Amino acid sequence: MQRSVRSSFNHALEVAIHYANQLDVPLLVVYAIVTSYPGANERGFAFLFEGLHEAQTSLANRGIRLVVREAKVVGENSTGGAAATAVPLTIVDTCKKVKAPLLVMDRAYERLLRTWREDVCARVACPVLMVESDVVVPVDVVSPQPLSSAAALRRAHAPLLPQYLLPLPEGSLLHPSHALPTFSASAPSPLFPDELEMHDPLALLSSLADLDRSVPRVIFKRGGSTQAKLLLARFLRDRLRGYQAHRKEAAARHQSFLSPYLHFGHISPIYVALKVRQHSSSTPQDRRRFCDELLTWREMAVHFVYHHRESYDRYEGIPRWARESLEEAADQAEGGRRHAYSLTELEEGRTHDLLWNAAQEEMRVTGYMNNYMRMFWCKSIIAWTAEGPREAYRRSVLLNDKYFLDGRDCNGYMGVAWCFGLYDRPMPGFSPIFGKVRRMTANGVRAKQDVGAYICQVKDLAAKVDRASRWGREGGGKGLSGDGNTGEHRNGAILGVEDAIYAKPLSHRVEAFLSPVPKRHDAKRKTDGNSESDASYSAGRGLQGKREGEVDGERGGQRKKETKTGASSTNASVYNASGKKRDIPQNSGKTEDCEKKAKITDFFAGGRRKEK
16 A cells, blocks of 8 residues: 555455455555655655554554555665665565565556556565556556547546446455464564554654654644545535636635645545535536546546656656747846746745745645646746746746645646646747746736735735644644644544634635724723724624624725725724734725735734733
């Protein structure tokens, strides 16, 4: 088990159970961990360990033992040949020690993961089966050759989906794992002194001495199948309706947020597709659009990576016309770029563009970014890299793999390549920097996004995460991991934490603070209910007001009219966390929305204010 870390809806696992029963032997599941491969860091390993911990528990309930072994790297070159053989040698050693009559592996597509499987097949003594469990239709069944477009995949998928998009019944194991010699139901086996204890994922994470700690874990996102299914249920209930219209809006948060769980194999894409298709309370257009993203574009990415093994994450993987056009445009623009930034400046979000900086901060803090914003993010890197398109490609892949929870994934690699012209056509004319490759301008993005709401949302999120992290370190707790007191913790999952962190009502009510805000009334003063002074700023409760962040006395059309037209020249009075009044000038015109709304984020970060 490596690509599909789950105990249910796992085709490789069910095949293994079937053959274990046929051979009349127990079943053992093994996962080999190596911390030194490129892109490995604390963020990804925290998510992985939480999923492994849950998988180990749920597999035990089916009588199956999951052994997690540390694959030791021998040699100085930890990212070269030694690291490439550590995992295969561990798998082969496990088969040898338990005298396995058969090895079943889940299939993978990325270069290193395929190399591991090929090495295992070459070394192991027993027969090997490799089972497709991460896409709906197996790659080779759809097409043995690279596909030229998503339309080609849709045509190939159409007659095949009814054969493969089916429920998966669970089998029962005749002989549990503890029937193996020297094995018990849960205690470590003396056969594997390098077995890792998964009962406390965070403790295990802290014990790994050579793990890259430069990218910390996302404290409010928890790995595992239970959390994945909870997110899916929330998406079906609250976000699938309207997905077609709002999926590109970063501040609306109409996405499923399932990509990390699909990447780590904590949930099956077939399970997700079946649940979406069966959801009758949403519209057919919303269901079709989501299934197209999941079944067409996600599997198109798998085909791209699988059929371009040596170049899917390299500049050479994009079409020749795109490379030639980008290079010609870069030569013509040499020294004439309006903005150019180093990798460090990009990584730290220190550019002139507040929207791009917010997207980069969201990626750094949460490991997530809306798909539409990812395109803008990557296209901007092309425009701001003076060294040319090849270096821009390298930077995009590096940051993608380093920070995103779904980094090092087929979707991410195809997404970067698309921004450089993959599966696109040459645009008419010849634009500076991009040549014939499709451009994506900041003004175009701003026309389709609530920029101010998104920037405020990200700033507030970053402040909350920072406070929660400090609370976890200083208070002896574990922040928003689900093990502290900041979220409701049930069945190994965090309920309500993500909604609290993103504070959706906050981002939608932010315009209220751009209109005149009445002074907070004195709670001890009696009023007749009709005077202007009776209007209060959310009853003096910061973000906990009746409509979270909205001004009670301004529920009519006046607030939006003054904000959007810029007709009001008065100053908006707000109160910061210490209760002091500060003024925000009312600028006019939509071009200043981003800056205006960004200026008030320090107020949102202040927390709840007490009544006097």
